[in-house]
Amino acid sequence: MPAKILTPVFGFDYLKIAKSYLTPSNVSEERDCSIKAVVFSVMAAEALANFEGYSFLNLRGKDLDNFILCRVIYKGHSGSSDIYHKWKILLEKIGMEVSQRNPLLKGLEDAVALRNKLVHFKPHKNQFTQEMVPDGKTTFQGIEYVEYKPGGIAGGGVLGKLNVSNAKKHFSSIDELILQYYLVGKSLWPVTPDFLNEHYGSASSFYEK
Numbered sequence: 001m002p003a004k005i006l007t008p009v010f011g012f013d014y015l016k017i018a019k020s021y022l023t024p025s026n027v028s029e030e031r032d033c034s035i036k037a038v039v040f041s042v043m044a045a046e047a048l049a050n051f052e053g054y055s056f057l058n059l060r061g062k063d064l065d066n067f068i069l070c071r072v073i074y075k076g077h078s079g080s081s082d083i084y085h086k087w088k089i090l091l092e093k094i095g096m097e098v099s100q101r102n103p104l105l106k107g108l109e110d111a112v113a114l115r116n117k118l119v120h121f122k123p124h125k126n127q128f129t130q131e132m133v134p135d136g137k138t139t140f141q142g143i144e145y146v147e148y149k150p151g152g153i154a155g156g157g158v159l160g161k162l163n164v165s166n167a168k169k170h171f172s173s174i175d176e177l178i179l180q181y182y183l184v185g186k187s188l189w190p191v192t193p194d195f196l197n198e199h200y201g202s203a204s205s206f207y208e209k
Helices: 009-020 027-055 061-068 082-093 103-119 157-161 164-188
Strands: 129-131 139-141
Touching (some): 009 027, 009 164, 027 082, 027 103, 027 164, 061 082, 082 164, 103 164
């Protein structure tokens, strides 16, 4: 009989949506599905972190707003994303290791960085015009979403490098982060409405053998 875990519905819904995009029906859908899988994976990470600020950290009012927006005492260090910093706080609260060596946090930050490149398009960084060798006269116009690299053509940019295999790696990183957080920290959660976890399937640690 499946066990019930304490977690908000919408965060796991985002994770299940991300998972559904990892099996495109044909090759022509691969790029679009890869983008959606990465974006929804990061959405799940942020949604669950924000919920745990309310549920596990028991924050309310301005304190909760400050946590969600990473303001005041919850403000992260320069160079790290707000999502990364919120998860660092949560992992630290349940006694998990939170240094930069932690592969769970490293995987999360890599996924967030890719999501940001996909969502926050920057024309001066994502497109370029470059003279082609050897004649030095032909002008080559970079394709959409190509990363700018001074001194040379960027070799396809962020979309050129994105495929289902790459998206699965980022999904799996976030999936594992969320799973480990709930496995380690479940005894610390305050009481919240039960939600049947269908995402991990019958092999999950949440299910009775």
